[in-house]
Amino acid sequence: MFFKMLSYDIYRGIWRKKYLFLPLFVLTIIFCQSFYYDMQSYQMMGICMESGSWMDYIALLFQGMKEYIPSPDNPFVFPVMWILIFLYVAYISLGYLHDDLTASGQQVLIRSGGRKLWWISKCLWNVAITMLSFMVMYLSVTVYCLIRGIPLSFSCTTSVLEYQLEMPILSSISVWQGICVLILMPLGVALALNLFQMFLGLLIKPWYSCGMIAAILLISAYFKSPLLIGNYSMFYRSAVLIGEESGMQLIIGALLTLVFVAVAVMGGLFLFSKHDILNQE
Amino acid sequence: MKKNVQTANRTTISLKEVSKVIKKATILDHINVEFHSGRVYGLRGYNGSGKTMLLRLIAGLILPTNGSVYINNKVLGRDITFPESMGILIENPAFLDSYTGYQNLKLLADLKRQIGEEQIRKALESVGLDSFDPRKYRKYSLGMKQRLGIAAAIMEENDILLIDEPTNALDSEGVDLVKKIIKSEKARGALILVACHEAQVLEALADEIYVIEKGQLVDHIVLQTIENMEESI
Numbered sequence: 338m339f340f341k342m343l344s345y346d347i348y349r350g351i352w353r354k355k356y357l358f359l360p361l362f363v364l365t366i367i368f369c370q371s372f373y374y375d376m377q378s379y380q381m382m383g384i385c386m387e388s389g390s391w392m393d394y395i396a397l398l399f400q401g402m403k404e405y406i407p408s409p410d411n412p413f414v415f416p417v418m419w420i421l422i423f424l425y426v427a428y429i430s431l432g433y434l435h436d437d438l439t440a441s442g443q444q445v446l447i448r449s450g451g452r453k454l455w456w457i458s459k460c461l462w463n464v465a466i467t468m469l470s471f472m473v474m475y476l477s478v479t480v481y482c483l484i485r486g487i488p489l490s491f492s493c494t495t496s497v498l499e500y501q502l503e504m505p506i507l508s509s510i511s512v513w514q515g516i517c518v519l520i521l522m523p524l525g526v527a528l529a530l531n532l533f534q535m536f537l538g539l540l541i542k543p544w545y546s547c548g549m550i551a552a553i554l555l556i557s558a559y560f561k562s563p564l565l566i567g568n569y570s571m572f573y574r575s576a577v578l579i580g581e582e583s584g585m586q587l588i589i590g591a592l593l594t595l596v597f598v599a600v601a602v603m604g605g606l607f608l609f610s611k612h613d614i615l616n617q618e
Numbered sequence: 619m620k621k622n623v624q625t626a627n628r629t630t631i632s633l634k635e636v637s638k639v640i641k642k643a644t645i646l647d648h649i650n651v652e653f654h655s656g657r658v659y660g661l662r663g664y665n666g667s668g669k670t671m672l673l674r675l676i677a678g679l680i681l682p683t684n685g686s687v688y689i690n691n692k693v694l695g696r697d698i699t700f701p702e703s704m705g706i707l708i709e710n711p712a713f714l715d716s717y718t719g720y721q722n723l724k725l726l727a728d729l730k731r732q733i734g735e736e737q738i739r740k741a742l743e744s745v746g747l748d749s750f751d752p753r754k755y756r757k758y759s760l761g762m763k764q765r766l767g768i769a770a771a772i773m774e775e776n777d778i779l780l781i782d783e784p785t786n787a788l789d790s791e792g793v794d795l796v797k798k799i800i801k802s803e804k805a806r807g808a809l810i811l812v813a814c815h816e817a818q819v820l821e822a823l824a825d826e827i828y829v830i831e832k833g834q835l836v837d838h839i840v841l842q843t844i845e846n847m848e849e850s851i
Contacts, residue, residue: 341729349714440712441722444770447677447706448729451699610699613640614679616709 346462350433357429358473365477372397389497390490394478399523401571404561426470427550430531432543456609467531471524518575526570529597536601539608626777626807629655636685645671647833660824661813668833669813673780703777711767715756719766741773760787779810
């Protein structure tokens with residue numbers, strides 16, 4: 338029964354929403370094109386002759402912003418690309434729970450045998466749609482790299498990142514570090530935020546829960562703090578790039594992500610067991 | 619596992635001192651009532667009187683603020699999450715747009731695996747829908763959607779049937795069909811609760827009618843049906 342329910346969620350919550358992945362593909366290609374032009378101009382100026390790798394494009398996609406130090410001559414400019422990516426991924430999963438509960442989901446729920454299984458199915462659906470969103474982004478970068486003849490390598494190119502990020506890179510980034518910081522951590526943060534958004538959706542309207550996620554992202558961009566989860570998905574702020582002392586530690590990021598996931602899943606289990614299912618919230 | 623026995627199990631639903639408050643508004647107020655198998659109970663009241671909320675409460679979709687709902691002496695929300703054998707049609711039916719009527723029912727039936735293709739098709743035919751109709755749900759008229767909702771509620775031949783405004787969007791032929799279906803469900807021994815604002819429809823269907831106003835059961839009418847007269851003799 339559980340797998341039937343999960344396949345229903347996958348069909349209704351992912352397959353029927355597949356068109357929502359197209360803007361993500363387009364968005365990623367636009368960003369890649371922008372990086373490519375930057376690298377072309379560096380090459381033309383003779384500053385940096387390397388064309389970068391697949392991993393460099395991923396690094397630029399999740400670069401975020403440097404620590405913001407407020408001052409009169411330094412206005413806060415939020416990292417548009419980074420926020421757009423995370424908010425759009427949150428938007429893709431927004432509302433399904435609510436829509437389902439006010440439609441055919443009620444018939445599924447009463448046949449599911451319990452509210453707990455139903456909630457767990459929704460959590461797994463949420464994980465699936467978030468992972469799929471990231472796979473679409475990785476695939477978009479891959480497609481772009483293939484078209485432009487950029488090497489599909491997991492290695493970061495130090496000189497390219499130095500010019501693109503406008504900061505010196507003190508030690509080279511290993512493939513494993515790159516995978517952890519640039520692939521696993523942003524995905525983990527997105528998973529935590531999306532599950533948390535779904536949990537909040539049991540308390541407040543879906544759009545308000547999305548607003549809360551936007552607020553978490555903006556506050557994370559403004560304040561560099563190990564307690565703000567968004568910081569761990571910004572390459573600019575990772576310990577790998579700026580050093581162990583001032584950078585965000587992977588292990589703490591992983592723990593914070595787990596806390597968010599646990600609160601969302603367990604809190605959701607508790608709240609949903611008492612949640613009134615009405616056709617109008 | 620296929621269900622062989624078509625008669626419903628004996629079921630009793632009891633509501634004891636049940637109240638429901640939503641956003642400081644009392645939706646249901648100290649409801650005490652008992653329902654038994656093999657009878658059709660009507661809930662009559664104006665829009666917003668609490669009929670649908672009472673059905674939702676019995677279905678386990680909402681939980682009481684005070685009091686308890688017992689299904690065969692099991693407390694709903696504590697011992698069981700939902701009544702174990704229940705079909706519902708509450709407010710407007712909603713199904714997957716891109717599926718046919720049969721596919722929608724198959725998807726739901728597969729969750730419990732109590733019935734097979736034959737029973738699904740039988741349920742569709744019983745509400746006057748062609749079980750081989752290739753049209754998607756989005757192409758259905760309002761009346762067809764309502765019929766599909768009724769088919770979903772009855773297809774598994776459950777012990778409890780909760781139906782809200784069953785005659786919505788139906789023509790006179792459809793209304794007659796609903797009456798026939800409810801009578802056959804009653805004959806099977808199911809416990810049936812029908813909420814409807816149309817007095818005539820309820821009087822034609824129900825053995826007993828409860829009148830609900832502002833969340834309170836204000837009247838109880840036992841209709842002069844043949845069964846009721848036999849019982850009183």
